[in-house]
């Protein structure tokens with residue numbers, strides 16, 4: 483597994499978490515300072531650990547004009563792996579005296595402004611950790627693996643060294659995901675820090691596409707065309 487920790491000084495707790503996470507299957511682990519976010523958004527925690535697992539190229543490359551059942555199953559399997567790794571990291575932190583919270587890989591809560599968002603947005607922590615940026619598609623885009631990743635987060639107050647946040651999109655003039663989306667859900671804007679997700683894409687239109695066009699494949703995932711067509715990580 484490749485070790486990806488950007489821009490911070492070595493720290494014993496960072497190394498413990500990184501080594502454990504990678505031994506359990508994480509592709510990369512990132513660390514971020516959350517204190518620029520409102521306290522309520524970060525549940526009172528100052529630090530986040532991002533767990534990243536790369537999706538299978540073999541499975542993603544089978545997606546042509548629509549998602550496959552294999553992808554749908556893989557998506558859920560990777561979410562389970564992320565949740566298992568998060569739990570193990572959380573237990574390790576708590577055994578060292580740092581109460582922590584693991585945010586599930588896939589979780590929606592009732593936010594009246596953005597009903598398809600999670601309790602804490604994993605990609606916010608991943609960007610603050612310096613692992614990548616937010617694409618025009620509103621997906622997190624890892625510097626090496628592109629959007630072909632899934633994320634989970636552990637919130638903690640453990641004394642962790644942190645990465646250097648990414649503050650600009652690297653999508654450039656690319657608009658591949660905008661053209662690829664069958665629901666015309668992607669607005670085409672370049673991400674800047676602080677932008678709300680609904681300025682980038684219409685989560686309702688995306689969800690409806692999955693429900694209406696791909697019901698035979700399964701509910702609870704996204705179609706993935708914006709992810710597989712992105713040139714970064716192919």
Ligand code: SF4
Nearest residue numbers: 663688704705706708
């Ligand atoms: S998952 Fe599919 S419908 Fe949703 S934004 Fe991406 S391409 Fe569009």
Ligand code: SF4
Nearest residue numbers: 617653656658659712
């Ligand atoms: S397809 Fe292009 S515009 Fe869309 S996220 Fe990837 S690099 Fe950015």
